Amino acid sequence: MKSGASIALGVVALVAAVGGGYWLGQAGNAQPEHAATGAVAGPAAEATKKQPRLLYYRNPMGLADTSPVPKKDSMGMDYIAVYDSDDADEPASANQVKISTDKVQKLGVRTEAAQLRSMDRSIRAAGRVEPDERRIFMIAPKFEGYVERLHVNVTGQPVAKGQPLFEVYSPELVSVQREYAIAAQGVVSLKGADSPAQLGMARLVESSLQRLKNWDISEEQVKALVASGETKRTMTFRSPVSGIVTEKKAVQGMRFMPGEALYQVSDLSAVWVVADVAEQDIGAGQERQQGQHQDQCLPRQTV
Secondary structure, three states, X not given: OHHHHHHHHHHHHHHHXXXXXXXXXXXXXXXXXHHHHHHHHHHHHHHOOOOOOEEEEEOOOOOOOEEOOXXXXXXXXXXXXXXXXXXXXXXXXOOOOXXXXXXXXXXXXXXXXXXXXXXXXXXXXXXXXXXXXHHEEEEOXXXXXXXXXXXXXXXXXXXXXXXXXXXXXXXHHHHHHHHHHHHHHHHHHOOOOOHHHHHHHHHHHHHHHHHHHHOOOOHHHHHHHHHHOOOOOEEEEEOOOOEXXXXXXXXXXXXXXXXXXXXEEXXXXXXXXXXXXXHHHHOHHHHHHHHHHHHHHOOOOOO
């Protein structure tokens, strides 16, 4: 009897061992399949993640300068990308601090458009008077030449619109004038010739005049050249506006290159006053308006 019981227990143990090995084998085969499924699902989830919309690139030093494309500032620093604040999945770069919407509301951060307001009290601040950038004019010839004569030779001298500033001599300018004079004479001499020759000479006259206009030669000087047909050695540059000579680089006899600024005339009839207002004084106008609003809406209480 004892030997029969031992045989039965051995058979049960053998069946249990075979069953356990089969179960472990199936579990081992199923685990890589699950891992592979997770590996495939990972990139798919990342691909469906919302991509932020790029707005522009701002100056890294906080200056009011933006760019639609990546660029560098004068010190070689990269401009910082600015993304749409409505995108929930907006990534924060290494040099940016991102604050969630709920934290912004808890901190009480408020923004509004800049506007003109009347202040209830006087504020003393250090400031400076600057010319209006829209009223500054540079006189820079678009051809190479030499300064022949100066009519205005002092920085700070007031000038009127159309007043002569300086005269220049340019071999290139003289050459274009001679080209025009020859073409004008050719048009007169070819009156009885065939039409192609007349048309070609007329185009040469038109191109010569256009080159003079492209060099900012005044309309008065162009008309004088058309009327007389004589070549002038020098050309006079006049002030484009009434104002003050704020910069003068021209020296009599100097050589200048195309695009070199020789004079700067500023119209000071309207100027800018740039003041540095302390931070605690900026909201004076806003506080005054809020106080008036509260007086109108809330009843007065007597203590």
